[in-house]
Amino acid sequence: MAIVVQKYGGTSVGTIDKIKNVAKRVAKRKKSGDEIVVVVSAMGKTTDILMGMAEEISQNPDRRELDMLMSTGEQVSISLLSIALKELGYDCISLTGLQAGIQTEGSHTKARITDIEIENVRKHVTEEKIVVVAGFQGVDEKGNITTLGRGGSDTTAVALAAKLNSVCEIYTDVDGIYTVDPRLFSTAKKLDYISYEEMVEMASLGADVMETRSIEIAQRFNVPIYVALSTEEWPGTYIKEFDDSMESKVITGLSVSDDDIMITINHVPYGARNISKIFQSLALNDINVDMISQTAPFNGYINISFTAPQRDKFLIDGVLEEIKADLVGIEVDVEEDITKLSVVGIGMKSQSGVAANMFKIFADNDIEFKQVTTSEIRISYTINTNDKEKAVVAVAREFNL
Ligand code: ADP
Ligand code: ASP
Ligand code: MG
Numbered sequence: 246m247a248i249v250v251q252k253y254g255g256t257s258v259g260t261i262d263k264i265k266n267v268a269k270r271v272a273k274r275k276k277s278g279d280e281i282v283v284v285v286s287a288m289g290k291t292t293d294i295l296m297g298m299a300e301e302i303s304q305n306p307d308r309r310e311l312d313m314l315m316s317t318g319e320q321v322s323i324s325l326l327s328i329a330l331k332e333l334g335y336d337c338i339s340l341t342g343l344q345a346g347i348q349t350e351g352s353h354t355k356a357r358i359t360d361i362e363i364e365n366v367r368k369h370v371t372e373e374k375i376v377v378v379a380g381f382q383g384v385d386e387k388g389n390i391t392t393l394g395r396g397g398s399d400t401t402a403v404a405l406a407a408k409l410n411s412v413c414e415i416y417t418d419v420d421g422i423y424t425v426d427p428r429l430f431s432t433a434k435k436l437d438y439i440s441y442e443e444m445v446e447m448a449s450l451g452a453d454v455m456e457t458r459s460i461e462i463a464q465r466f467n468v469p470i471y472v473a474l475s476t477e478e479w480p481g482t483y484i485k486e487f488d489d490s491m492e493s494k495v496i497t498g499l500s501v502s503d504d505d506i507m508i509t510i511n512h513v514p515y516g517a518r519n520i521s522k523i524f525q526s527l528a529l530n531d532i533n534v535d536m537i538s539q540t541a542p543f544n545g546y547i548n549i550s551f552t553a554p555q556r557d558k559f560l561i562d563g564v565l566e567e568i569k570a571d572l573v574g575i576e577v578d579v580e581e582d583i584t585k586l587s588v589v590g591i592g593m594k595s596q597s598g599v600a601a602n603m604f605k606i607f608a609d610n611d612i613e614f615k616q617v618t619t620s621e622i623r624i625s626y627t628i629n630t631n632d633k634e635k636a637v638v639a640v641a642r643e644f645n646l
Contacts, residue, residue: 248370248411249274252284252380252402256418257475258322259289267475268329270416271375275335280370282409284380284402285326287318292381292395305559308353312382312392315354316342319379319398327377337375340366342382342390347401349383349391352531356391357458358383358400363408370409378405396456403459407466415455416475421482422447422454424498424646429637433646436497437480440487443497443589446623450587451502460484487591495592495599496644501637502585505535505552507615507627508561510568511576513549515542519572520549526564532557536585536627538616550616552585552627583615584633587625588640594621603640610639 251274253267267285275281286292295314299306323339330337346362369376380398385391393400399415406413422444425433439447441464448457454472463470463484473481487493513519520539527534537551553561565577593599600617603624607614612635614626628636640646 247278248280248282248409249414250282250284250402250406250409250411251414251416252398253286253475254398254415254417255286255289255291257416258285258326261325264288264322264325265329267416268326268333270475271326272330272333272335275375280373282366282370282376282378282405282411283326284378284398284405285319285322286380286398287315288322288325291318291321309389312353312356312390315392316379316382316390319381323377323379330375330377335375336373337377338369339377339379340369341379342401343384345376345378345405347383347404349385349393351391353389354392355394355531356383356385358393358404358462361404361408363405366405367409393458394456396453397458399456399459400462403462403468403470406468407462412469412471413463415470415472417454417472418475419454420474420477420479421472422452422484422498425637425641426452426454426501429501429634430499430641430646433641436482438483438485438491439497440491440591441484442487442622443591444484446587446589446620447498447500450500450585450589450623450625451504452498452500455484493592493595494590495596496588496590496646497592498589499637499640499644499646500587500589501633502587503583503630503633504555505583505585505627506555506558506561507536507550507552507580507583508565509548509550509578509580511548511578512546513572513575515545515547520547522571523549523568526567527553527561530557530560530564532560532564536616536618536625538618552583552616555581582630583627584630584636585625585627586633586636586640587623588644589623591622593623600624602643606639606643607636610635612636612639 327339349356380401423433470484535552616627
């Protein structure tokens with residue numbers, strides 16, 4: 246008896262008809278002899294709608310209450326899917342994050358799974374029930390409901406698969422992982438497989454087809470992931486450990502993110518202590534800073550720029566006010582129309598010249614960039630959002646993506 250964890254995303258359970266279809270697919274798989282644990286997201290745009298309601302009341306809604314609110318979305322879909330499965334004559338049970346034993350730590354709305362008390366899920370699986378688990382939610386050490394950050398149902402699914410020692414199948418509205426988000430570049434190619442290492446980078450840099458943390462967990466526990474279409478039987482993409490059978494492309498994919506803002510602080514008195522103060526305040530507020538660049542000191546002053554998530558704008562504004570009060574004379578500039586464009590490829594480890602090639606593409610297409618950062622297998626640039634389409638097309642064509 247093989248256990249399979251399947252996850253169906255928001256669009257795939259967006260209407261009652263779609264839920265009935267998912268039930269049919271799950272039932273067919275169960276009939277073929279597998280034991281199934283299904284993780285579902287909230288229906289369609291439910292999470293956005295719930296957040297919007299809270300934001301109509303408060304610019305900065307209390308995070309514990311936001312978690313309480315947002316977790317209701319998944320509770321609706323698990324119950325409806327279970328009703329649909331029972332209607333088809335299958336024995337099943339829906340479980341919230343708490344009932345599925347999903348333990349978390351960290352701050353509300355971005356909690357991390359620490360462990361899963363798997364006994365309850367396993368007991369129902371042993372009784373041959375289909376177990377339907379609410380994605381995106383858990384419970385912290387104080388018993389509060391928490392959520393795992395946007396897209397977090399992927400993480401629920403992979404963490405359950407890790408604990409059950411099973412494979413994880415992610416069913417969504419796209420038939421696999423593409424070199425570029427097909428919404429941005431319609432001729433992008435579908436990948437048959439991609440390494441965990443590359444997928445972590447792609448996801449964290451904007452390919453939100455998979456949530457980053459889910460891939461980190463998959464890599465750590467060696468959980469094979471298969472990403473495919475939720476509506477049809479059609480070959481998808483395998484995400485797995487890199488091995489010799491895989492081609493180590495210099496550029497496997499391109500990711501784009503409009504989720505960040507860029508903050509520049511000018512005229513900062515040069516000194517590690519001042520820079521440390523700025524980043525300490527950001528860290529204390531749980532703001533995840535990404536690309537950091539700094540000018541060389543001139544007359545004892547430096548300018549420093551960094552990117553941070555747009556969704557933390559309210560918190561960032563608060564920190565900037567604190568910093569202004571502390572470092573008198575600094576000037577702060579916040580740019581919201583920035584896009585981060587990154588290229589990712591395991592072959593970059595051994596091949597040089599990619600950065601030079603990218604600079605040339607930007608120069609040939611009159612695209613100015615503001616920042617560049619690199620890691621072993623990726624290069625990221627911040628550009629103006631107005632140049633996004635032009636840059637994606639130019640880079641994708643040059644690297645044959
Ligand atoms: P779900 O609701 O099933 O979790 P998501 O909306 O989170 O689905 O993810 C699927 C979407 O991810 C696709 O519709 C696609 O536009 C987008 N996407 C972004 N980057 C990629 C990529 N490299 N390959 C495939 N899809 C991508
Ligand atoms: N419903 C949550 C969201 O919209 C979790 C998920 O879809 O994975 O972010
Ligand atoms: Mg998703």
